[in-house]
């Protein structure tokens with residue numbers, strides 16, 4: 001378990017009376033990139049959102065089973081959700097920074113935690129912007145509105161904002177689907193850099209992207225894990241006929 005950051009055990013998710021995820025058993029290794037691929041509607045995003053219990057914001061969601069995070073079951077009663085969501089940050093498809101300055105976007109979570117020391121806030125802004133390769137691009141305009149950044153810069157800012165909360169895990173839900181090829185490449189390089197410090201789970205529609213950036217891949221189909229393996233194995237030597245059919249474009 002020590003090399004595993006997250007582990008699901010018989011995870012089922014029902015949304016509005018529909019069984020969306022069925023008996024998911026996955027171990028997610030620490031400081032690796034794990035990709036979830038599969039056809040539209042198969043349950044990838046729901047699976048991603050189960051790792052920080054965001055699904056529960058939908059009152060019609062019923063989750064059963066367990067997810068261990070650092071060996072504690074996050075679905076146990078009284079698990080502290082606020083700390084869970086700080087430690088497991090999430091970045092979604094369309095980058096929407098808060099309508100405030102670049103600086104304030106990044107320190108938002110710190111301020112919410114009552115951190116007021118200017119030096120600490122400044123350091124966090126510089127550290128996270130350097131980490132996301134944005135510092136040189138924005139250091140002269142930290143007080144400008146984040147809304148004015150390009151889409152690719154906004155997505156890196158949102159990753160910087162997640163990192164400012166000192167997470168252990170980053171959940172990325174199709175983080176490049178609205179970006180141009182150059183911005184996509186920058187995010188992919190960033191993910192490669194970030195995995196030295198964080199455990200990364202990514203949902204992507206783009207199989208080439210999964211093959212390029214992930215260490216492990218799970219193919220989800222109809223709410224089930226069809227195959228989960230090292231990305232190289234899954235793409236070059238799939239064990240399941242369904243995986244082979246999906247990878248060769250015969251369905252999905």
Ligand SMILES: Nc1ncnc2c1ncn2[C@@H]1O[C@H](COP(=O)(O)OP(=O)(O)OP(=O)(O)O)[C@@H](O)[C@H]1O
Pocket residue numbers: 015016018020038039040041042043044045046047058205
């Ligand atoms: N709030 C909801 N109520 C009922 N069903 C839902 C709800 N949200 C999602 N679903 C259904 O759950 C299934 C899985 O959705 P999910 O968004 O997890 O799939 P996905 O694989 O991420 O899809 P995509 O690749 O299109 O984003 C779909 O059939 C979807 O229609």
